[in-house]
Amino acid sequence: MNSDRTPRRRVGIIGGGQLAWMMAREAPSLGLEVVVQTPKLDDPAVELAAETVLAEVADARATFQLAERCDVITFENEFVELEELAKLAEKGVCFRPRLEALEPLLDKYHQRCCLREWGLPVPRFVNLAPQETIPIDLGFPLVMKARRHGYDGQGTVIVETGDALNAVWQRWGYPSVLLEEFVRFDRELAVIAARSATGDIAIYPVVETQQENQVCRRVLAPAMVSPAVVFQCEAIARRILEKLDVVGLFGIELFLTPDEKVLVNEIAPRTHNSGHFSLDACDTSQFAQLLRAVCDLPLGSTVMKSPAAVMVNLLGYETARRDYRDKREAIAALPNAFVYWYGKTESRPGRKLGHATALVSDPSQGRAIARDIEAIWYGR
CATH class of the missing domain: 3.40.50.20 (Rossmann fold)
Known part of the structure; x- marks a missing residue:
């Protein structure tokens, strides 16, 4: 030690x-x-x-x-x-990160309270405890989240009515849950940021994330947003890392509203799906950056090596034992494409089996390349 x-x-x-x-x-x-x-x-x-x-x-x-x-x-x-x-x-x-910094983040309600206390913009929220009456001031639809251990869409449900909320809550066993207003966002964004023991901070380009069923399907880097939005995202990232006084790397999920206001959605105190593009598109990947931070090595450059990139998660769409080699090889044959296969032996709907990255010459091309990858993977 x-x-x-x-x-x-x-x-x-x-x-x-x-x-x-x-x-x-x-x-x-x-x-x-x-x-x-x-x-x-x-x-x-x-x-x-x-x-x-x-x-x-x-x-x-x-x-x-x-x-x-x-x-x-x-x-x-x-x-x-x-x-x-x-x-x-x-x-x-x-x-690293230190345990005291993790403590307010692992419970989603406590995380929300900390962000609000630090003056950061968040959706309106309340805690719903057993035997409490469902609050009506947030309106419907509502986002209902398990306070601990939710990931990849598990533990997050959008409910349209009080009856639907009650049904989900009953299915979960009536634990304390986080209720949030449903933000009618223009886009979802994310930013990866690292901090060293000396207080240096390195921030990756802001990306757009696209979700389906609360699971990330694709990431477009960099996000096609205004400099003012980038400034808000980077300021939020810096404040979070400095307030927590952490050494490590964090993924920060954000909402962008139609009037260009940025709200914090969630914080992940680790490497994050939204940063996978950095493996091929940046001077230093998020994974190398985390290792640099926790090992007291100088933080690396976060500059992108190509004008833009797209990352597509290769999600399970069936229950099967397959390695999908033919599909992986077809995706890898696309121009400037890279495939990462996680070696999982069993596929099931929604499970992350791998991801693909493609480098592109213009951010506007990202959606078209993502469609090409998904057409090969999902067979449509």
Whole structure:
């Protein structure tokens, strides 16, 4: 366990999915090794990790084993128990981002409260607790979110009526939930930002994200928005990272309203789907940037190497055991296209199996290229 400011060469990652896999791919070029804590030997990152601690990501005893093999520990996901990890931090285990910064973010209601307290623009929201009456001042439709552990559309539902809200709430078992006004946005945006131990901040180009069923389908980089909108997004990112006093990399999801106001949707304290384009389109990928930040290496350039890029998630559309090699090869044959296959052996509707990136000469071409990729992948 490394406690000084000398460069850290072994990184522990809690989680072994595709985000950890892409970090592990970038580590050798930085002279680093990664060790993952993950429950399955066939998880994507295992094949590239120097070592694997085979355990659930919430198993703090296993995380101590991870710490004994590493200089610093970072996160692929938020499915952790901070109280147990805090006991390890007291023993000198180095977590980045620090646990105190994660605490207000892992619960979506607490995250909303923090953002509002910091003066950042957010949708109107309330907490709905068991036995409480459904508030009527937000109006319908409403966005209903599980306070913990929601991802890729799971734990987020748009409800049109009080009866629909009650039905979903009953199905979830009447937990405390976050209710938000439905923002009639013009577009959804996102920005990736990293912060080093010295307080340096590096921000990637603002992107447009396009969702279907609350799951990201495609990302257009850079977003075709005004300089004023870019300024708002970057100012929000800087304020979040500075208020949290973090070392690491965050994905920040945003709404853009028709009158060009930017609202914060959610914060992910890790690498993020909206930053996958950086693997091929930027001087430094988001995965290399996270490793640089947590290992006390200088932050890299976030400049794009092409005028524009598009990223398309390759989502499962059937329940099957297939590797879709023919489709992957057809996509990779498109001009300036790159395919990342996560090595998952089972497809099911909505599951992220991989993604494709294409570099383009003009941002206006992104949608057409995305359609070409999706026509090959979905067969239409």
